[in-house]
Amino acid sequence: MRREDMRKGDLTRQKIIELSAPVFNQKGFAGAALSDLMAATGLEKGGIYRHFESKQKLAEDAFDYAWERAMDKRFEGAAAIPDAVDCLIHVIRNFQDRRAGLVPGGCPLMNTATEADDSNPRLRVRASRALARLIRRVRSIVQEGQRKGQVRDGVDDAELAVLMIETLEGAIMIGRLQRSDAPIALACNHLIEHLEASVRSVDRQAIAPASSPTRLIRAAKRQRG
């Protein structure tokens, strides 16, 4: 194959992945018919299978692509924020606000995890890896915050990451079912309150007058444990 043709082949392959991703994310692996994939890509069956050995392989690559997009959106702008708790809050807000740039159909992780867990071991492995990557990324923000004294020592970075992710994923599901933004806003506000009350280092909290209720609470908490 000439170099030019190969490059063109790679481009077509990538284009098929991008155009198929919304079909798989909206209809699921089992629900995505070949005719849906043909309609989305504008290709005949042979045109698709020239680039992918099977629907399974295409679905796996489409999931990875959809997840890459989701990760980009959810961590957009996070690296520029010096305080770890502010950075976590920014990521939480991204879950709420930056859903426009995602592959249509809701969170690819939730969609793929719920469909694949009992029926498609290879897709399940992709979803499992995607979750591990998301957890690692949130944990590394918490760990960095602990090194810098921005996050309390007693906070378990793995537990905080899982709690944030499970709350947000559940909220996306409920919000989509209710066709409402309220459930995700509720989850975000709840998590942000939790971060301010139990995660942000006490020394870094906004300074309040010596006799203020906030000070009293903090003093009491320190005394307690």
Added chain:
Amino acid sequence: MRREDMRKGDLTRQKIIELSAPVFNQKGFAGAALSDLMAATGLEKGGIYRHFESKQKLAEDAFDYAWERAMDKRFEGAAAIPDAVDCLIHVIRNFQDRRAGLVPGGCPLMNTATEADDSNPRLRVRASRALARLIRRVRSIVQEGQRKGQVRDGVDDAELAVLMIETLEGAIMIGRLQRSDAPIALACNHLIEHLEASVRSVDRQAIAPASSPTRLIRAAKRQRG
């Protein structure tokens, strides 16, 4: 039709629903092939379609059956608990502990909601109704607690119900993907802490010595808000 035959027909119909529910809950609507349903029920195609006009109708009834089972398990023993916050904690613990009696394949609400939201409007309506019923039931516990002075006045019963449900549903999803009970235990402990700290009426909390940190926190909170 003779009365006896009709009764037998109803029993067969119910048996088909019960035996099909795990297939739909594990494989999804699109993923459940007629051959899977035939294998699960031990019936031929004609034997199934004598009782259901379509796979769609069977899937809808199977969802309702799976949800009924889930509701029963999750609220088992709740009615006997006089304190509303204790009752909510009991329901949360049921989400964690009473998964054995559910239709296999994870939470029917999450499975059906994620699959149906973009692709199956009729199943989506069933999932939506199921969620509304779950929310109503949790809300009524909170409202009862407010009438009895067990839950703080400022608590929004609808918001608390949605927060509990979205956190638990997200945790079930993450736990199934990780094949671990830790994510659901984490969600339960977090919600219980939230109920004790921000929902249970201050007067009902365990009485602490006048100078204890807990007292100070409560005094400070009352002063603040």
